[in-house]
Each structure stands twice: as structure tokens, then as C-alpha cells.
Amino acid sequence: MCDIFAVLVFALAVFSASLNALEVEDNTLIPKSHTSLAEGVLLGDLSKLDPLKKPGENFDLLDWSLTLPTDLNKDKKADTVYEKSLSKGFDLKPFFYTADDGGLVFACPNVGAKTSKNTKYARTELREMLRRGNVRIKTRGLTKNNWVFSNAHGSAKAKSGGVEGSLEGTLAINRVSTTGDIKKVGRVVIGQIHATDDEPIRLYYRKLPANSKGAIYFAHEINDGDDIWINMIGSRSHTLSDPDDGIALNEKFSYKISVVDEVLFVTIIREGKPNITKYYDMKDSGYSASNQYMYFKAGVYNQNNDGADGDYVQATFYHIHNMHKGYKF
Numbered sequence: 135m136c137d138i139f140a141v142l143v144f145a146l147a148v149f150s151a152s153l154n155a156l157e158v159e160d161n162t163l164i165p166k167s168h169t170s171l172a173e174g175v176l177l178g179d180l181s182k183l184d185p186l187k188k189p190g191e192n193f194d195l196l197d198w199s200l201t202l203p204t205d206l207n208k209d210k211k212a213d214t215v216y217e218k219s220l221s222k223g224f225d226l227k228p229f230f231y232t233a234d235d236g237g238l239v240f241a242c243p244n245v246g247a248k249t250s251k252n253t254k255y256a257r258t259e260l261r262e263m264l265r266r267g268n269v270r271i272k273t274r275g276l277t278k279n280n281w282v283f284s285n286a287h288g289s290a291k292a293k294s295g296g297v298e299g300s301l302e303g304t305l306a307i308n309r310v311s312t313t314g315d316i317k318k319v320g321r322v323v324i325g326q327i328h329a330t331d332d333e334p335i336r337l338y339y340r341k342l343p344a345n346s347k348g349a350i351y352f353a354h355e356i357n358d359g360d361d362i363w364i365n366m367i368g369s370r371s372h373t374l375s376d377p378d379d380g381i382a383l384n385e386k387f388s389y390k391i392s393v394v395d396e397v398l399f400v401t402i403i404r405e406g407k408p409n410i411t412k413y414y415d416m417k418d419s420g421y422s423a424s425n426q427y428m429y430f431k432a433g434v435y436n437q438n439n440d441g442a443d444g445d446y447v448q449a450t451f452y453h454i455h456n457m458h459k460g461y462k463f
Contacts, residue, residue, distance in 0.1 A: 164411060165394045167300060174406045177388040178304045178453025183236025188223035193238055193454055195220035196266045197463065199273075202229055203246025203256035203436075212247040212256070217267040229258045237306075237450035240433040244311050244445045259433035261328075262456055264295030266463065280427035281458050283396050285417070287424055294427065296458025300392040301325060301430040304453035306384050312343050314441025317372045319343060321437035322447045325391055327398075330426050332357050334416060335391060335398055338437070339381070339449075340370060347380025350402055352412075357420030364412050366402055379407070386452065391430070396422065430456050 171177075183192050190196075200215040204226075207213065215224050225231040233239045246256030265271035265279040273279055281296040291297055303325055310320040325337040332355045341348030349368025353361045363370060368377025381387055381404065388403040393416070401411040421428070432454055436447045 163397070164399065164413065165392065167392055167394070168390060168399050168401050168411055171390065171401060171403060171409055173409055174404065176304050176386060176403060176405060176453075177302045177390065178455070180236075180304070180452045183452060185232060185234050185236045187232060187236070189225055189230065189232055189238050190221045190223045192232065192236060193451075194463075195260075197263060197456060198260040198432075199263050200224070200230060200433075201249060201257055201259050201261060202226065203242045203258055204229070205247035210247075212249045216269075217263050217265075221267070233450050235450075237452045238454075239308075239448065239450050241309075241446055241448040242434045242436040244314060244436060244438045244441045244447075245443075246436075255436050255439050257323075257433065257435040259326075259431050259435050260454070261431055262301075262429040264429075264458070264461060264463075274427075276427050280429050281461070282427055283393065283416075283422045285396055285422040286426070290424060290427075291460075294460075296461035298393040298395075299456065299458030299461070300390060301327075301432065302388065302390050302453060302455045303432050303451060304386060304388040305449050305451045306386045307339050307341070307348065307381070308384055308448040308450055310339070310341050310348070310383070310447050311436065311438040311441055311445050313445045314438050318438040318440055319372070320348070321370075322449070323435035323437060324432070324449060325389055326431035326435070327391065327393070327428055328431055329357065329421055329428050332359075334393070334419065334421055334428070335400070336435075337389060337391065337400065338370065340368075341380075341383065342372065342374060345374070345376045345380070347376050347382050349374060349377045349380055352400055354398060354414050354416065354419070357423065357426065359420075362414065364400075364414060366400065366410055366412055388453070393428075 202213045240258045242258040276293040278295040327334040350366040390401045392399045
């Protein structure tokens with residue numbers, strides 16, 4: 135009897151601890167910046183977008199540079215358009231331009247110019263530039279152009295342009311790749327945090343050719359280590375049947391990516407549906423090291439470098455907003 139009683143006491147203690155853990159998770163761990171997001175309400179004011187305006191007139195692009203899948207100057211690297219040119223109205227069809235509904239179109243072929251010899255895939259993607267056109271500030275390194283984690287050394291915080299923060303995007307995926315290696319078909323990265331060398335998050339959309347809807351998932355890359363994969367809607371499998379409650383092409387949705395006290399939070403928002411939030415604790419991932427700096431990326435980073443000529447991915451963004459502690463814009 136005593137043994138049974140002891141087992142019951144132990145079981146109740148474990149059960150109670152589990153309840154407390156859930157309580158902490160629900161009430162404390164997920165920050166108010168995510169729990170306060172209205173259920174099923176897309177982020178941003180889409181009514182202000184004007185189809186007659188250039189991208190830099192509809193969006194504040196002084197915070198960004200743009201990588202294109204082109205090599206117009208023949209230097210064997212992808213072309214970059216910097217902040218001031220973007221903010222003054224740069225566009226380039228068919229890769230980067232204002233859509234008929236005022237959204238900002240990003241398109242990228244499967245095969246295109248890449249940023250370096252070590253990069254496998256082409257992209258039409260914005261890179262966060264906190265310097266906002268001040269070319270005296272270096273792009274890379276612990277400078278006012280980039281941000282750091284909250285547990286970085288105080289000197290790193292003083293040198294950086296901000297501490298942690300969030301990236302919001304509202305978009306519709308218009309097209310994904312449909313040809314080539316089945317393990318790569320249909321994949322596109324739509325938002326990132328890039329660190330010195332690795333990526334604390336790559337947020338993916340994937341729709342397979344036989345499916346009517348796509349999945350959402352993300353990868354967290356351990357600094358100088360392996361990827362950890364987290365599914366949000368469906369999965370990253372190349373044999374996945376139509377994901378339950380997946381996202382169709384041309385369906386608008388929003389995402390919010392945040393880093394708060396070294397914890398990564400991702401929320402997906404769809405009109406009229408419950409929000410989905412997942413998180414990953416990055417305290418042991420190595421991104422508070424003295425050589426680590428961060429920047430957000432948004433657009434289309436095509437994850438297929440194979441397939442038929444003319445195959446491509448395309449997304450239209452309706453809202454892009456970045457924010458950081460210590461950053462006033």
C-alpha cells in the first residue's frame with residue numbers, strides 16, 4: 135500500500151509539474167508581441183498600396199538592399215541594389231516591381247546568378263540595412279547596420295544597430311517551381327534571419343505539383359552545426375499529400391518572426407483562422423558569441439536549382455516591417 139501511495143504521489147507531482155510547464159509556456163514564454171496579434175487578421179494596411187507607384191513609394195525600402203538573380207556587370211556574382219536606389223523607385227521586371235494590386239512582386243528563376251561560390255540557389259531577396267543609406271557604415275560585421283542577441287557582450291550591443299526584434303510580412307505565393315529534382319521542387323524561403331555565417335531561421339513555403347495547397351515550416355541552423363526542422367502547417371516532405379488546412383497559391387497570409395531573450399518565435403496568420411505560433415529556444419545555438427551579428431531577409435529565395443528553362447518562383451508582398459530595441463525607425 136505504501137509503495138502504491140508513493141507511486142501516486144510521484145505521478146501527481148509529475149502531472150503538476152507538467153501543468154506548470156504548460157502554464158509558463160502559455161502565459162510567460164510566448165511574448166505579448168505575438169499573443170496580442172488579432173486572430174485571423176492579416177498584418178499591415180493593404181488599402182494604402184497604389185499600383186501606380188514604384189516599390190520604394192509603397193514600402194519603406196531605405197531599410198533594405200536587394201539581391202537579384204542577375205549578373206548585369208559580369209562579375210560572376212548576383213547583382214545588388216542598395217538602399218538609396220531602392221527608396222528612389224528602382225524596379226526591374228520581371229524580378230522586382232509593383233503588381234496591379236499595389237503589392238511588391240519578387241520573382242526568381244530556378245537557375246540564376248548567386249551571391250557566392252558557396253551558395254547553391256538564386257534569390258530575389260531584401261537584406262536588412264539598418265544604416266539606411268549611410269555608406270560610411272560597413273555592411274558586414276558588428277556595425278550599426280546589423281543587430282545582436284540580448285545576451286551578446288555589452289560592447290557588441292553598443293556597436294550594433296539594435297538588439298533582437300521582429301520581422302513582419304504579409305504576402306501571397308503566386309508560383310513555385312514545378313520541375314527538376316523532386317526533393318527540391320516547390321520550395322521557397324520567404325523570410326530569414328541571417329547571422330555571420332549561418333541562419334537562425336529560414337521560413338519555407340512548399341507546394342508539390344500534385345497538391346492544391348502548400349505547407350509552412352522553418353529551419354533553425356545551430357551556429358556551425360546542423361539544421362533543426364519545425365513544421366507549422368503540413369511538413370517539408372517531398373511525398374506529402376495535400377496538407378491539412380494548407381495555404382493555396384495566391385492566398386494571402388502573414389508571418390511574424392521575433393527573437394526575444396534568445397528565443398525564436400514564429401506566428402502564421404490567415405484570414406478568418408486561428409493563428410499558429412511555434413518557438414525554439416536558441417540559448418545553446420551559439421549566436422551570442424562575440425563574432426555574431428544578425429540581419430533579416432525577406433522575398434523569395436528559390437530552393438530549387440534544377441528543372442526546365444523558364445521555371446521560377448514568385449511571391450507578392452503587401453506588408454514588410456522590421457523593428458528592434460534601440461532602433462528608432
